[in-house]
Amino acid sequence: MKEGDATVVRLPLEEDRQIVAYGGGGFSMEAGNRLLDAYVLDLARRRRERPRVCFLPTASGDADHYVVRFYRAFPGSVCEPSHISLFRRDRGARDLRAHMLAQDLVYVGGGSILSLLGTWRAHGLDAILAEAWRAGVILCGLSAGSLCWYSQGVTSFHGEVHQVRGLGLLPWSNCVHYGTGQDRRVAYHAMLRRGMCPGYAAEDGTALHFRGPKLISAIASRPQARAWCVGDRGEEIVETALPTRYLGEPQVPTRVSGGPVADDLEAVA
């Protein structure tokens, strides 16, 4: 083997591990705008004609109205919907693990990230979801349901902006609802300065599609919505706007290279 040669070891299944993390949007935030939810449903359809979609409303305390809205957005005519209520385990699926592994798409609702992660851990759902992801079940969610997939996240759900640790399936940091409230952005930058890993900020109406740890596409349900990769470059915090594909019009899909701080993209801050 001569100098410069590399041995390429392809990781099995890496390509099959998919997460679509919404900055905010979908049926719970964008009434009448089906674009993001249609995108994840299309992904799931590649796994099964009538995909199994399971809703996890844990972050809302399993609010009834939220569950009802999910069934309206994902009716039995287009998929095989179900939901898991961790507050009513005496009803519903007996074997949590078997049920999750049998899904094509797991949709995590918004709410309190701390309550979400605490409850999941109590039921071992954190490990089950990681296993499901490795097995090819597509994971998606908004707000707390986006933050949870990353290593670290920025939440202001509990008043002050603070840092949370997620499940770490995506080795990046994440800030959702970007642009709504300046303090969130300032706090995220401060956390990056203090050593938080680089990551992605997503505005409402955008979603980030990952295969394995790699971002492959940034999509939007609103023409102007943007997402960014954000990192600390030593001298400064760099926010790089991601090429975002608006799902409302037919367009050639854009592919985004590598992780955060991609040099070939338009730098904004």
Added chain:
Amino acid sequence: MSGAIVAIGGTEFTMRPENEALHDYVVGLAGGGPGAVPEPLRICLLPTASGDPHEQIVSFHGAMERRGCLASAISLFRLGVAPVDLAEHLLGQDVIYVTGGSMVNLLALWLEHRIDEIIRAAHERGIVLCGYSAGSMCWFEQGLSRGGGAPASFPGLGLIGGSNCVHYSQDPTRRDAYRRLVGEGAIPGGLALDDHAAALIREGELVEVVRSRETAAAYRVERGADGSVVEVEVPSRLLPPARATTELGLAEMRELRRARSGATAGPPGPGRLGRLR
């Protein structure tokens, strides 16, 4: 001196006489009730175990405000829209009231939000702790929860030694699992409570058992020398009928509600009965 704990086998905040009598008991115990104290009793609901359902919070407010209490609720799932200093608010209460639901989730969320530490501090300060179902078992060393699906033992905060089983006569699956676990020595023996039976505990000692329904009972369930289960009913006191309902009368109350809702008088239809709850 640490505060009293009231463990209730099962109740609700709906205006049924057997629920109302238990609310009178709790409020009376904490020194509240009509004209009992110069200041209104401060009572805070923690509806964590049930996922903070709005209807439950509303009916709690109704039940406690009818008794002249200053009621509040902390919804951990809505801290974003209603931020509150958890320690400051909870330590300023006379009573902390915990609802039923999932004991597993209750303790996981308390731990996540560090409410367990605040509750311990509240107990040491003499604040009355009370609750039903998961909100009863959480005070003991061990409870028997269905929060993970099948009934299984689950550790509580351990402010009271021994174990606790709720809905004892109402949920045979739970009762059987509890008796089996005590018999096997997997969990310590303890106190089993029917719906509408409540135990008053001070300094870890059972002071009395009260009941708001004639048939409700409490049992001490212990492991016998030969591994058998010994179940002994604990004498209990039947509570007087609730003040609110005796003062106004159920029929009058219904009439009042009908008038308030603007409905015309007449035989209550199924829809109207549904709305009473």
